[in-house]
Every structure is written in structure tokens, then in C-alpha cells.
Amino acid sequence: MSTNSVDIAIIGGGLVGMPLALALDQAGWQVALLEQSVAVSPPADSLDQRCTALSAGTQQLLHSWSLWSAVAADSSAINRVHISQRGYFGATRLCAAEAGVGALGHVVENRRFLADLHPLMQDSGMDCLSSADVSHVSADSQSSTVYYRTPAGDASLQARLVIAVDGVASRIRESAGIGVRQVDYQQAAVLGMLEVDRPHDQVAYERFTEGGPLALLPRSTHQAAFVYCIEPDAQSTMEQLSDSAFLQHLQSQFGYRLGRFRRLGPRTVVPLVRIEAQRQIGSRLVLLGNAARLLHPVAGQGYNLAMRDAAALLRFLSGEHNFHNELLVPAQSQRVADPGDGTLLQAFAASRIADQQRVVRLTDTLARGFRGRAAAPSHLRALGLMGLDTVAPLRQQFAQHSMGLTG
Numbered sequence: 001m002s003t004n005s006v007d008i009a010i011i012g013g014g015l016v017g018m019p020l021a022l023a024l025d026q027a028g029w030q031v032a033l034l035e036q037s038v039a040v041s042p043p044a045d046s047l048d049q050r051c052t053a054l055s056a057g058t059q060q061l062l063h064s065w066s067l068w069s070a071v072a073a074d075s076s077a078i079n080r081v082h083i084s085q086r087g088y089f090g091a092t093r094l095c096a097a098e099a100g101v102g103a104l105g106h107v108v109e110n111r112r113f114l115a116d117l118h119p120l121m122q123d124s125g126m127d128c129l130s131s132a133d134v135s136h137v138s139a140d141s142q143s144s145t146v147y148y149r150t151p152a153g154d155a156s157l158q159a160r161l162v163i164a165v166d167g168v169a170s171r172i173r174e175s176a177g178i179g180v181r182q183v184d185y186q187q188a189a190v191l192g193m194l195e196v197d198r199p200h201d202q203v204a205y206e207r208f209t210e211g212g213p214l215a216l217l218p219r220s221t222h223q224a225a226f227v228y229c230i231e232p233d234a235q236s237t238m239e240q241l242s243d244s245a246f247l248q249h250l251q252s253q254f255g256y257r258l259g260r261f262r263r264l265g266p267r268t269v270v271p272l273v274r275i276e277a278q279r280q281i282g283s284r285l286v287l288l289g290n291a292a293r294l295l296h297p298v299a300g301q302g303y304n305l306a307m308r309d310a311a312a313l314l315r316f317l318s319g320e321h322n323f324h325n326e327l328l329v330p331a332q333s334q335r336v337a338d339p340g341d342g343t344l345l346q347a348f349a350a351s352r353i354a355d356q357q358r359v360v361r362l363t364d365t366l367a368r369g370f371r372g373r374a375a376a377p378s379h380l381r382a383l384g385l386m387g388l389d390t391v392a393p394l395r396q397q398f399a400q401h402s403m404g405l406t407g
């Protein structure tokens with residue numbers, strides 16, 4: 001059993017853990033990242049993609065952490081959003097230029113995103129432990145001990161703060177005795193990639209159909225990621241349809257704006273649930289990402305919210321907030337002495353509640369709004385589906401457009 005000591009141990013090298021580890025390392029913290037799997041490889045087939053829509057805020061955050069340039073090449077900008085309803089004339093169009101932003105958002109492929117960040121991890125000074133399966137964590141007043149297993153045997157690590165970003169089934173959350181609240185929306189979403197005849201010109205589409213809302217997010221010129229919300233009674237039918245029959249069904253819902261739908265990648269059906277940790281912090285412990293909160297996936301909000309949480313934690317650790325002052329008056333930036341200090345963690349968690357509650361309310365509105373086969377367009381729903389609600393000028397602009405469309 002080997003024992004090392006670091007400032008901060010991050011458990012989970014996923015979409016939140018890896019960029020956060022890099023940002024903390026850059027900020028001068030001694031970081032160890034423990035990930036149970038080996039390094040991810042990007043998908044071999046371009047239609048085998050699992051995509052995430054990043055808001056403009058998340059893109060700016062990655063840029064400020066000097067990480068955007070590593071992932072930008074594979075990202076696809078959303079320059080316009082087109083919202084329509086099947087069977088109704090007219091559409092709402094939103095444009096990045098009109099909203100005064102470079103892009104309304106960007107779509108990335110999850111495994112490619114991690115693979116693109118991997119070389120930065122290797123070049124950094126941090127301890128990157130792959131195939132390190134963490135079993136549990138214990139804390140005392142001075143530090144935490146992280147117990148993990150590698151192919152070489154059992155090991156442990158001392159850290160002053162543990163950040164658990166080990167996903168929705170977080171073992172660390174469980175070992176800390178933090179329970180979860182769960183809401184089952186009794187709905188499902190079909191997700192996948194398709195190839196289309198006409199170039200999408202970086203337009204994201206949101207179409208309200210009798211089958212349910214369907215979003216198409218731009219990837220390479222002729223490829224788009226789709227999210228299709230369905231009612232539970234349609235789930236087994238959608239799962240049993242052959243690829244060509246499913247493609248035909250999607251085409252009938254979407255129409256021919258992008259020409260013929262040509263090819264379909266693997267599709268996944270996910271239940272629509274919300275799972276939230278009862279507390280975000282424990283003794284020398286912070287839960288982030290899906291370990292803290294899994295949101296209705298069609299809302300496209302989970303990652304963007306998790307990254308705002310991560311950015312706030314980084315600011316607290318950097319001493320950019322005077323956490324002893326309830327008003328959070330910016331203090332002179334000086335890294336805190338103890339990253340696991342209980343008062344600091346409480347101030348961090350308290351500072352995030354308003355944003356988290358706002359997103360959960362939005363998600364619930366979306367979930368209710370998506371119900372039924374004749375869901376009418378609303379600015380909340382469409383922006384939520386794209387994960388773009390954080391673009392304030394766009395929200396305003398869309399609210400106006402939406403009123404024009406529905407009024």
C-alpha cells in the first residue's frame with residue numbers, strides 16, 4: 001500500500017473532473033486525479049457520437065482555463081436556432097449575430113472532448129491515476145484519506161480536499177452517507193446521430209411534433225445529433241423499430257428541410273429522471289457534476305450548471321471571495337490556506353443554491369412542457385433543449401420572437 005499526499009484529490013476524470021483538475025493544477029494546487037477506467041478513445045465511427053451542447057458561458061469558462069483551444073477543433077458552433085411546430089406555418093429563428101454573440105453554443109462529442117484534453121493532463125504536474133477504482137474516503141480534522149484499488153494492488157492517498165465527480169451512481173457520495181432525492185418524469189428520450197442530405201449550416205433545429213419534441217444539433221457538415229422526447233407508451237415501439245423504419249419516422253416528424261435523412265448511428269433510449277444529492281458538501285468533501293445532480297437530459301443543462309459550480313469552487317479556493325463575509329465581497333485574490341476548510345465549503349455551497357434552484361425549476365418546467373403530443377413552442381422549452389438559456393440577450397430576443405409566434 002503506497003501513501004501520497006496532495007492538496008486536492010479529484011475522483012472521476014469525466015466531463016467535469018478532467019477540466020476541473022486541469023484548472024486547479026494551473027491555479028497552483030497540487031492535484032491528484034483518480035479515474036477508474038483507462039484513457040478514453042474517440043469513437044471510430046463518426047455516427048457513433050454522444051454529444052453535449054455547451055452554452056456560450058461554458059465555452060468562455062473553458063477558454064479562461066486555457067482549455068478551449070484543445071477542444072475547439074472538434075466543436076461545432078450553433079450559429080442559428082430554428083424552432084417550428086409540425087402542422088403549423090411559420091418558424092422562429094434566432095441568430096448569434098443578432099444576439100451579439102459569436103456563437104449561441106457549441107456541440108462537442110464527449111469522448112473526443114476527453115481525448116483532446118488528455119495530452120494536457122500528461123503535460124501537467126498532477127498525478128493522473130488511471131485504472132484507479134476508489135472504494136471510499138474517510139476524513140478527520142486535518143485531511144482525508146482516499147482508498148483505491150489498481151491492477152497493482154490496494155493503495156491510499158491523503159488529501160486536504162476531495163472532489164467527488166464520480167458520476168450519478170457516486171460511490172463516494174454513498175460512502176459519505178449523503179442520500180439522494182429522485183424524481184421520475186415518466187418519460188424517455190431517444191438520442192443518436194444521423195446523416196442528412198443538405199448541409200445544416202450550423203443551425204440547430206427544434207421541432208415540436210405529435211410524437212414529441214425533436215432537436216437536431218449540428219455536428220460535421222452533413223451530420224447532426226438528435227434528441228427525441230417520447231411518451232412511455234412509445235418507448236418499446238421506438239426501441240423495436242429497425243434503423244430504416246426509425247429514420248423514416250424521424251424524417252416524417254422533421255420534414256425535408258435538411259433533405260433526406262440518410263444514415264443513422266447507434267441510438268440510446270434514456271429515462272428522464274432527476275437525481276439530486278441531499279447535500280453538496282461533507283467533511284473535506286465536495287460533490288460536483290452528476291454525483292451532485294443528474295438533470296433531465298433533454299434540458300441540456302446538466303453540464304453547464306456543473307461547470308458553473310466548478311468555476312465557483314475554483315474562485316473560492318483562489319480566495320476570490322471573502323467567505324467569512326456573508327455578502328461575498330470580492331477580497332484580494334489569495335489562495336486559501338486549507339482547501340478543505342468547513343466554513344469555506346459551506347460558503348461555496350450556499351453561494352450556488354440560487355443558480356441550482358433556478359436550473360431545477362427550468363428543468364421541471366421543461367419536463368412538464370414536453371408532456372403531451374401537442375406541446376406548443378415556448379422560449380423556455382426550446383432554449384432549454386439546446387442548453388442555451390444562459391445567453392441573456394438571446395433569451396430576451398427569443399422571448400419576443402416566441403410571443404410573436406404564439407400570440
Ligand SMILES: Cc1cc2nc3c(=O)[nH]c(=O)nc-3n(C[C@H](O)[C@H](O)[C@H](O)COP(=O)(O)OP(=O)(O)OC[C@H]3O[C@@H](n4cnc5c(N)ncnc54)[C@H](O)[C@@H]3O)c2cc1C
Pocket residue numbers: 011012013014015016017034035036037051052053054132133134135165166167168171191270288289290291297298299300301302303304305306387
Ligand atoms: C444523454 C445525455 C445527454 C446530455 N446532454 C447534455 C447537454 O447537451 N448539455 C449539458 O449541459 N449536459 C448534458 N448532459 C449532462 C452531462 O452529460 C453531465 O452533466 C456530465 O456528463 C457530467 O459529467 P461528470 O464528470 O459529472 O460525470 P461522468 O461524465 O459520468 O464522469 C464520471 C467519471 O467518474 C469515473 N468514476 C466513477 N466511479 C469511480 C470510482 N469509484 N473511482 C474512480 N473513478 C470513478 C467514471 O469512470 C467517469 O469517468 C447530458 C446527459 C445525458 C445522460
